[in-house]
Amino acid sequence: MRKRKIRQALSLISLNTVFLALCFITLVPVLYAFLLSVSDGSSAFAGGGGPRSFTLENYRRIITEEPFLLWLKNSVVLSLGTMVLAMGFATTASYAFSRYRFKGRMKILFLLVLLNAFPQILSMFAIFRLFKTFGLLDSNAGLMIVYAGSMCIFSIWNLKGYFDTIPMEIEEASKIDGASDFTMLVKIVLPLARPAIIVTGVMVLIFVWNEYLFATTFLLNGDKYTLAGGLYQLQANDYSRSWSLFTAAAVLVSIPILIIFFCIQKYMVSGLTAGGVKG
Amino acid sequence: MKNRKKATPWLYSLPAFLLIGIVIVFPILYTAYISLTNMNLYHWNDFHLIGLENYKRALLKADSGFLSAIGTTLLWTAVNMGVQLFLAYFIALGLNAEGLKLKRVYKTLLMFPWAMPAYVSILLWKVCMFNSEFGLLNKVVTALGGTKLNYLSENVPAFLACTVLNLWMALPFMIMMIDGALQSIDASLYESAMMEGAGFWQKSIFITLPCIRPIIAPSAIMTAFTTFKQFDIIYLLTKQKGSLTGASIQTIITYAHENAFVSNNYGLSSAVSILIFGIIILFSVFTNRGLKEENS
Numbered sequence: 001m002r003k004r005k006i007r008q009a010l011s012l013i014s015l016n017t018v019f020l021a022l023c024f025i026t027l028v029p030v031l032y033a034f035l036l037s038v039s040d041g042s043s044a045f046a047g048g049g050g051p052r053s054f055t056l057e058n059y060r061r062i063i064t065e066e067p068f069l070l071w072l073k074n075s076v077v078l079s080l081g082t083m084v085l086a087m088g089f090a091t092t093a094s095y096a097f098s099r100y101r102f103k104g105r106m107k108i109l110f111l112l113v114l115l116n117a118f119p120q121i122l123s124m125f126a127i128f129r130l131f132k133t134f135g136l137l138d139s140n141a142g143l144m145i146v147y148a149g150s151m152c153i154f155s156i157w158n159l160k161g162y163f164d165t166i167p168m169e170i171e172e173a174s175k176i177d178g179a180s181d182f183t184m185l186v187k188i189v190l191p192l193a194r195p196a197i198i199v200t201g202v203m204v205l206i207f208v209w210n211e212y213l214f215a216t217t218f219l220l221n222g223d224k225y226t227l228a229g230g231l232y233q234l235q236a237n238d239y240s241r242s243w244s245l246f247t248a249a250a251v252l253v254s255i256p257i258l259i260i261f262f263c264i265q266k267y268m269v270s271g272l273t274a275g276g277v278k279g
Numbered sequence: 280m281k282n283r284k285k286a287t288p289w290l291y292s293l294p295a296f297l298l299i300g301i302v303i304v305f306p307i308l309y310t311a312y313i314s315l316t317n318m319n320l321y322h323w324n325d326f327h328l329i330g331l332e333n334y335k336r337a338l339l340k341a342d343s344g345f346l347s348a349i350g351t352t353l354l355w356t357a358v359n360m361g362v363q364l365f366l367a368y369f370i371a372l373g374l375n376a377e378g379l380k381l382k383r384v385y386k387t388l389l390m391f392p393w394a395m396p397a398y399v400s401i402l403l404w405k406v407c408m409f410n411s412e413f414g415l416l417n418k419v420v421t422a423l424g425g426t427k428l429n430y431l432s433e434n435v436p437a438f439l440a441c442t443v444l445n446l447w448m449a450l451p452f453m454i455m456m457i458d459g460a461l462q463s464i465d466a467s468l469y470e471s472a473m474m475e476g477a478g479f480w481q482k483s484i485f486i487t488l489p490c491i492r493p494i495i496a497p498s499a500i501m502t503a504f505t506t507f508k509q510f511d512i513i514y515l516l517t518k519q520k521g522s523l524t525g526a527s528i529q530t531i532i533t534y535a536h537e538n539a540f541v542s543n544n545y546g547l548s549s550a551v552s553i554l555i556f557g558i559i560i561l562f563s564v565f566t567n568r569g570l571k572e573e574n575s
Binding site: 018036113118119217235257258 | 407521
């Protein structure tokens with residue numbers, strides 16, 4: 001009996017060691033980047049030992065010497081705008097697909113999944129030409145259309161899946177009370193579907209916040225850049241000088257996303273799989 | 280009145296359909312059209328239809344590079360999915376071991392890469408880990424007395440570097456999925472297996488794996504598609520504009536992107552895009568049927 005207990009304790013100790021090592025390996029790139037961001041550039045890249053002196057100089061420089069705040073503003077405008085656009089359109093559409101039975105309903109739903117299979121990157125060229133013709137290049141409105149459209153199918157499926165779980169009876173009761181379709185949607189269905197709407201909205205927000213390829217291809221003018229575009233540029237420019245700046249910027253950009261992520265963490269897994277489609 | 284009722288769902292969906300029409304349907308149709316033309320740098324405006332020439336070039340001429348890109352993509356997907364499922368399974372099993380008190384802490388820490396913005400992670404790895412002058416990996420190597428290695432300049436090391444990074448980014452999701460699936464297994468199954476004297480491997484093969492398979496299949500398939508379509512890692516690590524590292528790994532997505540935006544071979548790139556679309560649809564139909572059969 002005692003032997004077994006010792007064996008169990010030993011295996012727990014080794015398991016804990018394995019997990020500590022695993023967590024360490026997982027966090028090393030992030031920790032190292034953080035260390036670089038708080039050490040002054042010359043000592044960080046001097047080789048040999050690690051970073052030495054602690055300084056917030058890189059953070060000061062990224063905020064004051066680079067257009068970081070402008071990028072931040074652009075990112076916030078773009079991601080909030082896209083979220084409102086995509087969620088507004090997707091909510092009404094998914095409500096229609098969840099509540100009404102009309103001809104071609106299942107066919108369209110299936111078609112949407114099929115369309116979603118076309119990798120977004122491959123449509124960049126066609127959209128580029130289209131936007132060039134209509135003068136939408138280099139504008140926030142153009143990017144918002146691209147982002148909202150890219151997230152629309154995902155949002156429709158995700159929200160429809162959740163609407164389907166809300167019993168119809170609640171709505172029928174208020175219908176008798178004389179509420180119109182639209183007031184019912186706003187006053188009754190939306191509050192009930194809040195978790196799904198929050199998760200879907202946050203997914204749209206994160207998608208826009210993290211998108212760099214369309215942002216750098218479509219925005220030709222530096223002062224429209226988003227954080228992703230700006231960071232990409234910072235890294236692509238002459239490096240040894242801007243790398244410590246880049247790590248500081250990377251930390252700043254990641255923090256809001258990390259906070260949001262860990263706040264909605266428990267919904268993440270179900271929120272991503274309920275609809276069954278992902279970009 | 281009745282007509283109005285019929286129109287309502289369409290009215291509700293109209294804005295979304297407009298958006299999808301512009302951003303998704305139009306590009307597909309336009310790409311399909313361009314794939315039949317000779318549009319390239321020299322024929323930017325005066326291109327004309329040339330039939331299936333681009334498809335022939337992509338599929339039949341070995342030097343076009345498309346066939347080898349398909350090979351690389353399949354290898355990339357297979358290696359990544361295999362290693363990912365294998366590692367995630369054992370890590371999730373470890374997390375569910377009896378008496379592991381710090382489970383929640385480990386889980387939160389292991390989730391970290393998932394929460395990081397993908398492009399930030401990739402660029403951080405490029406700058407802080409793989410860089411041959413300042414990267415942490417080479418600092419460790421030189422500290423141990425080795426010579427500096429160049430991780431991204433040749434195909435095989437670059438492929439491995441991309442794989443390591445992809446694992447780092449994708450494992451958390453898979454671990455959480457398997458962890459969730461493990462918790463749904465009825466504990467009494469293990470008890471009776473213990474009575475019969477089953478060992479670790481027997482329990483894994485006869486209880487754990489069959490139980491979690493249907494639960495993790497959808498997310499595994501979803502991940503396989505994401506891996507198949509993976510662009511950012513390979514692009515940002517090895518072929519950024521102006522900082523090519525020397526490796527020439529080409530998956531079908533980077534191949535299509537390069538032909539459109541670097542060598543301006545729009546016709547060929549469009550043909551390849553349509554082929555990729557076809558492959559993905561074929562795969563989806565195939566896997567959907569498989570999933571349905573498993574469930575029934």
